[in-house]
Amino acid sequence: MTDSKPFKIAIASGKGGTGKTLVATNIFHTLTGKGIKTSLVDCDAEAPNAKLFFEGSLEHSFEVTQQVPAINEDLCTYCGKCHEYCHYNAIFILPPARVIKVIEDLCHGCGACTVACKFDAITEKPMPLGEVRRYTLAGNHSLVESRMKTGVYSPVAVIKAGIKEAGNGRMVIMDAPPGTSCPFIQTVDRADYVVLVTEPTPFGLSDLKQSVETLRGMNKSCGVIVNRAGMGNRELYDYLEQARIPLLMEIPFDRNIAHTYAHGGRLEELDPHWETRFLTLFEEIKKHYGNSHHQR
Amino acid sequence: MEIAIISGKGGTGKSSISAAFATISEEVVLADCDVDAANLYILFNPEHEEEESFVGGEKAVIDRDLCTNCGLCIPYCNFEAIVFSPEGVVISETACDGCHLCKRVCPHQAIRMVEIDKSRLYAGAFRNGRMVYGRLAPGEENSGKLVNLVREKAQKQSKAFGLKTIIIDGPPGIGCPVISSITGVDQVVIITEPSLSGLHDLERAADVSGSFGIKTRVIINKADLDEAMGDKIETWCKERGLEVVAKIPFDPEVVKSMVNCKSISEWAPDSKTSQILRETWKVLLNGKG
Numbered sequence A: 001m002t003d004s005k006p007f008k009i010a011i012a013s014g015k016g017g018t019g020k021t022l023v024a025t026n027i028f029h030t031l032t033g034k035g036i037k038t039s040l041v042d043c044d045a046e047a048p049n050a051k052l053f054f055e056g057s058l059e060h061s062f063e064v065t066q067q068v069p070a071i072n073e074d075l076c077t078y079c080g081k082c083h084e085y086c087h088y089n090a091i092f093i094l095p096p097a098r099v100i101k102v103i104e105d106l107c108h109g110c111g112a113c114t115v116a117c118k119f120d121a122i123t124e125k126p127m128p129l130g131e132v133r134r135y136t137l138a139g140n141h142s143l144v145e146s147r148m149k150t151g152v153y154s155p156v157a158v159i160k161a162g163i164k165e166a167g168n169g170r171m172v173i174m175d176a177p178p179g180t181s182c183p184f185i186q187t188v189d190r191a192d193y194v195v196l197v198t199e200p201t202p203f204g205l206s207d208l209k210q211s212v213e214t215l216r217g218m219n220k221s222c223g224v225i226v227n228r229a230g231m232g233n234r235e236l237y238d239y240l241e242q243a244r245i246p247l248l249m250e251i252p253f254d255r256n257i258a259h260t261y262a263h264g265g266r267l268e269e270l271d272p273h274w275e276t277r278f279l280t281l282f283e284e285i286k287k288h289y290g291n292s293h294h295q296r
Numbered sequence B: 001m002e003i004a005i006i007s008g009k010g011g012t013g014k015s016s017i018s019a020a021f022a023t024i025s026e027e028v029v030l031a032d033c034d035v036d037a038a039n040l041y042i043l044f045n046p047e048h049e050e051e052e053s054f055v056g057g058e059k060a061v062i063d064r065d066l067c068t069n070c071g072l073c074i075p076y077c078n079f080e081a082i083v084f085s086p087e088g089v090v091i092s093e094t095a096c097d098g099c100h101l102c103k104r105v106c107p108h109q110a111i112r113m114v115e116i117d118k119s120r121l122y123a124g125a126f127r128n129g130r131m132v133y134g135r136l137a138p139g140e141e142n143s144g145k146l147v148n149l150v151r152e153k154a155q156k157q158s159k160a161f162g163l164k165t166i167i168i169d170g171p172p173g174i175g176c177p178v179i180s181s182i183t184g185v186d187q188v189v190i191i192t193e194p195s196l197s198g199l200h201d202l203e204r205a206a207d208v209s210g211s212f213g214i215k216t217r218v219i220i221n222k223a224d225l226d227e228a229m230g231d232k233i234e235t236w237c238k239e240r241g242l243e244v245v246a247k248i249p250f251d252p253e254v255v256k257s258m259v260n261c262k263s264i265s266e267w268a269p270d271s272k273t274s275q276i277l278r279e280t281w282k283v284l285l286n287g288k289g
C-alpha cells in the first residue's frame, strides 16, 4: 500500500458492547506500534468513548453545525409556502394570528423553505449539532472523536465530519456506531473493509445476519471476529460457513480479558501473543480485501 | 406503570435484564423499543397476531425517460445526494434525506418520491403476557417514530388485556429513539457496567433522563468484575442523587439461559442473580418514588 489514499477499516457490530471498541483500539495499538501512521475515528457519536483508552492532548476541535432558517417577521407575509415545502413539519404557522416559528429540533437543514419564500423573509443561521475533536497521541498518531449533542435528530453530520477530519494517514480505523440504521451505513459507506464483531449467542447471530445483509446490499466486503468465544453455541459458526464469511479471529470468553478491557488496558499486556495475533489479523484483512477486489 | 430500561450503550446486559423482569411474576406487556436491533423476540418467540408496516421515510428517484440531465436539481440538494454519473444525473439512495426539494425544482417532473415501508411492527402473545416489537429496515432513520408506534401499541395492549405493567426495553445511546422511549414513562432504569466506558455512558444516559425529570434508578451489572470501579460508579450515583437499586454479579448462567432461549429467571430461578432480580423488580414495582 504505497498510494496516498488511506486504507479504511470500519469495526462494527449489530449491537454495542460486543467488544467493537476493544478490537478497534487493539488494532490501532498494534499498527501504531509498528510505526504505521494511523488515525482512529470514533464514529459512535452518541456514545463516543475510545478516548478513555488513550492518553493524548487535544490538538484541535470544531463545532459541526447545520443551517436552520431564521424568519424575518417584518418581511414575512404569512403566505405559508415555507410550511408547505417543509417535509419535516419544522415550520409552525398560524396566519390569522401572524405567528410563525421554526422548530429547530425538527429541522433537517434541507433549505426547501428558503427556496419556497418569495419575499426574502428567510435567511439561514448555523445551529450546533455536535463537535469533532482531534487528539494527538504518542508517536504523532491521531484520535478523532465525533460527539453528537443530546437531542439532535441524527448523528450523521457529525460522523461525516469526523471521518473527513481523519484525513490522510496510511490507515484509518473507524469505530462504527452500533445497529444497521443510517449512522452505521454512513460510516461503513466510507470504509474499504468492514470487520463485524459479534458473540456466539442467538442475540449475536441475529444482529450479525442483519449487518451482513445490509453490507451485502451495499456491496461491501466484510469479515467476522467472534468475541467471548467458547460461551454460547455453534450456530454462529455454521452460519459463517454457509454464508462464506471469513472468520478473522476469535477472542475467548475470559474474565481477565473483560477486566483488562474495563480498565482500558490492552490485550497484549495480558499476553504478548496478542500483538502477533492482531498483526496477522491485519494481514488477513488486507488479503480478503485484495481478493474481493480482484473478483470485481 | 411504564418502566423503561435503558443504557448509554448496548451490551450492558440490558435486554437480558428486561427479559428477566418480564418473566418474574405477573403477566406484563413487553415493548422492545430497540427497533434498530430488536432481539427479545428470539427469547420469547411471540405470536405475530398483528403486523403493521411502517413508512420510515421517502427517497427521491429519477425517471430516466423524463430527465434531460440538465443538472438543475444538483445544487439544490443540501445532502449532496445528486451527482452526475456516466448514466446521467443520479440520486444516491443512501445519501437522500427525502426532503422533496429536488422534485419541486425539476422543470421536467422527472423526480418522484418513493415510500420506504420495509420496517415492521409486530404484536402478539408471549409466554408471560403480550409483546410488541418493531424492526427498522436497514438504513432507515426515523427510529424515534417507530418507537412511538411501538409504545402506543403497547399501551393499547395493556388496556385491552388488563396488564398493568409495561416494560420498555429501550435502544442504546442518547439519541432521538431513546428520548422517544422514555418520554412520559413512570420510571427509568439505567443499566451500566463497572468500567471506564460504563461510567461515561451512564453519565450521558442520566443526563438525558434527568433532563426529563423522570425518576431514575441504576443497576450495576457484572458488578464484581471490577469492584473498585463499581464503587466509583456508586459514589457518582450518590452525588447525582441516583439510587443504585441493584448490583448484579457476573454470571455465566445468563449466557447459557440466552442460548437456551430463556431468561435467567426462567432458566435458573434459584440462582443468586435471579434472586437479586426478583428483589429489584419488587422495589421497582412498589416504589415510584
Ligand code: SF4
Pocket: A067, A068, A069, A085, A086, A087, A088, A089, A090, A091, A102, A106, A107, A108, A109, A110, A111, A112, A113, A114
Ligand atoms: S430547512 Fe428544510 S427542514 Fe428546515 S425548516 Fe426549512 S424546509 Fe424545514
Ligand code: SF4
Pocket: A071, A075, A076, A077, A078, A079, A080, A081, A082, A083, A093, A100, A116, A117, A118, A119, A120, A121, A122
Ligand atoms: S414563505 Fe416566506 S413569506 Fe411565506 S410564510 Fe414563509 S417566511 Fe413568510
Ligand code: SF4
Pocket: B062, B066, B067, B068, B069, B070, B071, B072, B073, B074, B089, B105, B106, B107, B108, B109, B110, B111
Ligand atoms: S432537474 Fe430534473 S431533468 Fe434536470 S437533471 Fe434534475 S432530474 Fe433531470
Ligand code: SF4
Pocket: A110, B059, B060, B076, B077, B078, B079, B080, B081, B082, B091, B095, B096, B097, B098, B099, B100, B101, B102, B103
Ligand atoms: S429529496 Fe432532498 S435529499 Fe433527496 S435527493 Fe432530493 S433534494 Fe436531495
